[in-house]
Amino acid sequence: MQNSLKKSRFIVFSLAELLLFLSLWQLLAMTDWFPTYISSPAVVFGIIGEMFMTGEVFPHIGVSLYRSIIGFLLVVLFGTGLGILAGFFQPIGRFFDPVVSFFNPIPKIALLPVFLVWFGVTDTTRILIIFTSAFFPCFIATLDGVRGINKLYLWSAENMGASRFKMLYRVILPASLPKIFDGWRVALALTFVMMFSSEMIGSSTGKGLGFMILNADAYGRTDIVLAAVTVIAALGFLFDRLLIALRQRVLWWQNR
Known part of the structure; x- marks a missing residue:
């Protein structure tokens, strides 16, 4: 109630x-x-309604979501997995500490020329930009979550004869899940932020919400720019609420 x-x-x-x-x-x-070039909400929502009625926005949404979701799933897989290992096994943690301190402050968009040389103007390059930007918040949150676990839980598991593998999935993972979900939320937001930046690459392909924004800006259509930005914001909000709903279902004991 x-x-x-x-x-x-x-x-x-x-x-x-x-x-x-x-x-x-x-x-x-x-x-x-x-200024006259900044459209009103009535005009912007009118443009959004028109784009959905004609269906022209759906291919752009599909391409943008594909890049964002693939990048986010890679972050969840590698950021969470490596964060748990680095937090639980001290040698791995000592290896990653200087690596994270060195690479985390780098603007990930600065790696774009390197990715372009290696992979060209492809979705692989765009997804890598998204992945590298969102990886570190997820990794650091998971690492802090594992290192912040009450040592009494670990000592109790050891005294009851639990193996290190059993401690990982029966003690470490459940106890660090709140921090892991925090890292996922930050990473999810960054995937949508970097989705636009990644779609600035080779915008002549004409796919993605980022392309819509750049193309509309080139023609001075601020109403379409704001409409596309609103669609990105709505998608980000929707996926954030889905992640929060998943968190509440998985961390059911917190609500009690």
Whole structure:
């Protein structure tokens, strides 16, 4: 009952915030506080409705989601797996500590020329840009989650004769899942952020929401730019809520 009430309040407050933002935006657009090239919400949502009615946006959404989801799944696989190993096995952790400290501050878009030389203007290059950007938040959150586990849990498992493998999946993984999900949320947001940057590569191919934005900007169509940005934001919000729902189902003991 209490959880249902909290969810209802969240939905009400979220809708109120969104309506307040859109109303303020529409009001400023109507009173000429914004430059004429910045479209109003009515125009932007009209463009979105038109794109969905004609179906022209669906191929772009499909291509962008393909790149983002593949990049995110690779991050979940390698970032989580290596983070658990580095947190549990000290030699592996000591190996990765300087590597992460050195490579994490590098702007990953700076690696673009290297990827272009190796893989050309392909989806592999775009997915690698997404992967390298989102990998480190996932890895670091998982590493911190494993290292932050109460040592009493590990000592108790050792005293009961648990093997190291059994400790990994019966103690380490469940206890570090809250931090792992935090890392996944940050990584998921970064996949959508970098999706646009990656689609700036070879935009002449004409596929992806990033291409829509660049193409519309070239023709001065700010309404289409804002419409595509809104679609990206809506997709990011949808997948973030799906991840939160998965977290609540997996970490059911936290709600209790």
